[in-house]
Amino acid sequence: MNGRRECLEEKVESIEREHKNFVKRKFDRIVERYDLVNFIGSLGQDVFWRKKVALALKKAPLPILDLCCGPFTLSLAILKERLSSIFALDLSFQMLLYGKSKLSKKEKEVIYPLCADAETLPFRSEAFGTLSIAFGLRNLPNKERALKEFYRVLKPGGILAILEFSLPKNFFFKKIYLLYLSKYLPFLGGVLTKDKEAYQYLAESIQKFPPPEKLKQMLLEVEFKKVLYEPLTFGIVTFYLATK
Numbered sequence: 131m132n133g134r135r136e137c138l139e140e141k142v143e144s145i146e147r148e149h150k151n152f153v154k155r156k157f158d159r160i161v162e163r164y165d166l167v168n169f170i171g172s173l174g175q176d177v178f179w180r181k182k183v184a185l186a187l188k189k190a191p192l193p194i195l196d197l198c199c200g201p202f203t204l205s206l207a208i209l210k211e212r213l214s215s216i217f218a219l220d221l222s223f224q225m226l227l228y229g230k231s232k233l234s235k236k237e238k239e240v241i242y243p244l245c246a247d248a249e250t251l252p253f254r255s256e257a258f259g260t261l262s263i264a265f266g267l268r269n270l271p272n273k274e275r276a277l278k279e280f281y282r283v284l285k286p287g288g289i290l291a292i293l294e295f296s297l298p299k300n301f302f303f304k305k306i307y308l309l310y311l312s313k314y315l316p317f318l319g320g321v322l323t324k325d326k327e328a329y330q331y332l333a334e335s336i337q338k339f340p341p342p343e344k345l346k347q348m349l350l351e352v353e354f355k356k357v358l359y360e361p362l363t364f365g366i367v368t369f370y371l372a373t374k
């Protein structure tokens with residue numbers, strides 16, 4: 131019985147590893163056009179979404195760790211609202227390298243990039259006051275494990291801010307949005323980055339991601355308190371705040 135369970139666990143681990151490698155390869159390939167496709171694909175809304183998070187974290191406890199940071203898109207939005215150092219972590223070295231090439235001298239002094247897996251964080255427990263993750267949780271194969279890991283590295287009273295895609299509640303808008311996701315975005319992403327598959331993956335992962343009420347439940351199960359969420363832009367994105 132134990133042997134079968136170990137065998138199953140090994141299989142799950144190997145699927146998760148393969149998924150991470152796939153995601154990493156995809157993000158490695160689209161780095162240079164990442165921000166542009168984001169901006170065009172969201173009709174400029176993505177700037178507003180990150181600003182919303184940055185404003186909410188204006189007085190959040192330090193130090194800050196921005197997970198799945200990509201080319202530091204959210205880290206920079208946070209820096210605009212407050213002067214502090216930010217640890218920024220991503221699995222894709224290419225993303226960090228590209229992000230770093232865009233930073234000013236001053237920004238380089240306060241953003242500390244780290245190449246690591248967000249599901250197994252290389253930090254001691256209770257090291258951070260605030261954790262942020264924008265459009266990253268969706269990419270992590272084992273969300274329960276990731277949320278437990280986030281909880282572990284937060285200090286008591288620490289804040290977790292999550293920004294993630296979701297599906298609109300309105301029946302007609304949802305239909306149009308699903309069409310946009312499955313047809314227009316892969317086309318646009320494919321033209322701009324030459325990697326249509328990365329945007330097909332995006333569309334699929336958005337549809338598979340737990341709805342806000344379910345994610346709230348998952349956060350509560352990990353023992354986060356005061357879990358709040360707010361749908362943005364007709365619910366195509368949701369902003370979550372939770373406290374340890």
Ligand SMILES: C[S@@+](CC[C@H](N)C(=O)[O-])C[C@H]1O[C@@H](n2cnc3c(N)ncnc32)[C@H](O)[C@@H]1O
Nearest residue numbers: 157198199200203220221222247248264265269
């Ligand atoms: C959609 S981008 C989000 C970037 C940025 N946070 C933003 O607001 O635009 C997702 C990022 O998550 C990173 N990522 C995917 N899986 C990861 C993992 N297991 N650990 C850390 N980063 C990961 C990818 O490399 C990519 O840069």
